[in-house]
Amino acid sequence: MTIASKASLEYAKELDQKDSIAQYRDQFHIPKDDNGNDWIYMCGNSLGLQPKTTKKYIQQELDDWANYGVEGHFEAKNPWMPYHEFLTDTMAKVVGAKPIEVVIMNTLTTNLHLLMVSFYQPNKTKYKIVIESDAFPSDRYAVESQLRFHGFDPKEGLIEWKPRSGEELLRLEDLETILDQQGDEIALLLIGGVNYYTGQYLDLKKIADLGHAKNCMVGIDLAHGVGNIQPELHDSGVDFAAWCTYKYLNSGPGSLGGLFVHEKHAYNKDLKRFAGWWSHNKNTRFNMRQEFDVMPGAEGYQLSNPPILSMAAIKASLDIFNEVGMDALRKKSKALTAYFEFLINEIDTDRIRIITPTNPEERGCQLSVQVKNADKSLHQQLTDHHVITDWREPDVIRCAPTPLYNSFEDVYRMTEILKTLV
Incomplete structure (x- = not known):
């Protein structure tokens, strides 16, 4: 040819x-x-x-709402009470995770903040956060606000992993240099797995290994990667990740996002977190007067019962992903x-x-x-x-x-x- x-x-x-x-x-x-x-x-x-x-999937929930009212939580064709569970297995396959590590909930930046409650635990000497210099703006805004919330100046606490002069792409050896020089002061790496601007797909396992070697937590924004690359989140060893579903996962504008929490953290009930009704043990949730009993894994980060119509759109797309x-x-x-x-x-x-x-x-x-x-x-x-x-x-x-x-x-x-x- x-x-x-x-x-x-x-x-x-x-x-x-x-x-x-x-x-x-x-x-x-x-x-x-x-x-x-x-x-x-x-x-x-x-x-x-x-x-x-998508229209058929959403129409099913509208019909069940019309026909059952509140009983749709249990009597709908796809009961609403456990609806998020219908998405878990396929979502886990898409990102290379175990089902216990994944949940669909909230939107991307909300999930990043909820995850940083657990995984950004700064002290006076180890408090800095590393991001890419050209991270998506919402990530920058999120980490700057976290630094301020904890009483730190973002100008001091935010470290940018930059391309070299005259280059557009990031080099892992430069991240290694940052960690060698400042690792004792760095609490968290929050890196875009696929950079929104250049399209560069970074080696998540290498990033996790570099961060963990300096006792840093490692999180990944997968907004531009999920449904596109195979991040193999479990094997990568990153502590957490979050993503949206309206890009490559075709779930509709502003639809719910997802998050990953590595299995090594699944049963740690001492992790600090913001809690809500839906993170409570599902077996006793409706007893109403029970002391908080957090569910293990990613489900323990939920706050409220989910918007079913958005999840129906996600299910329509994920069913295609599961097939292909x-x-x-x-x-x-x-x-x-x-x-x-x-x-x-x-x-x-x-x-x-x-x-x-x-x-x-x-x-x-x-x-x-x-x-x-x-x-x-x-x-x-x-x-x-x-x-x-x-x-x-x-x-x-x-x-x-x-x-x-x-x-x-x-x-x-x-x-x-x-x-x-x-």
Whole structure:
């Protein structure tokens, strides 16, 4: 196969014909133009597309609410009392965890704060927090507020793990240097498992090992990783993680998030935490006057009974994930992203470069494409051509060909449009 033929629509269609999970595209609503043609949607890293089954799953709960009222907690087709448990096994498979380590609840930053109640326990000498210098803003705001809450100045207590001068990507040896020099003062590492801007996928086990060697707690924000990469959270040894479900997990805007607490902490009832009714022993919860008896594992971090309609949307998507499996998704994702990378690099201009790692093991399905001397008008031009991507200042287009619903033809057509614009 020659280079010329590889960079062709015919070749892209051949790849789609060989794609063993191509049929799942038909299970999602793809935005369309006025003529009924599919838009090229590469924004699953911001909001995943809606599974066609979502309406049915939510309608089931609406019908049961109408038919049973409060008795739906026990009599619904999917009883509401244990509804979160219907999501646990598949969610655990997606992130590489044991069921006891995972629960769906709240939203991402809320969960990070609840987890830091337990895992950020500073003292006068060991209180600092390490984040990536270009962490997603909500993570920065969260850890700065935690430092202030505990009486520390964020300017003193926040340590940034930065790329080297002239580089965009983080180096683990630089994190090791930070820990060697300041480890005795660092209480917590809170790192984005996949960086939202560059798409870099970090070695979670190595980060955990480095942090634990200095007696630091290690937490991971998986917002841009869950449902995209295979983080193998249990084996990584990180203490905790949190994520949203509305990106690659396709659960709808603002839907519930999830959290992971490693099994080694599951039965430690002395962990400090903010408690609520739903973290109490489910066998005695409705006795109402029992002293607080926290459930083991991640379930012990719940506060309130969950919003069922949001969980129904999550269940619709997770049932697809359970059917496809992360191995198949990851295999296609690597192939799809590699083809996208090849096509971008074939564009004959020195204005374009990819800042995401070239090593497939160090990235998910996102490629961050830097376009020199561009501004947001380029993003608008792409949108005008029915290509949905995500613009990040100053000059980066984040593109996420998502294996569940994007095709090799999508990647080819998007690249051809970008070529005409630059």
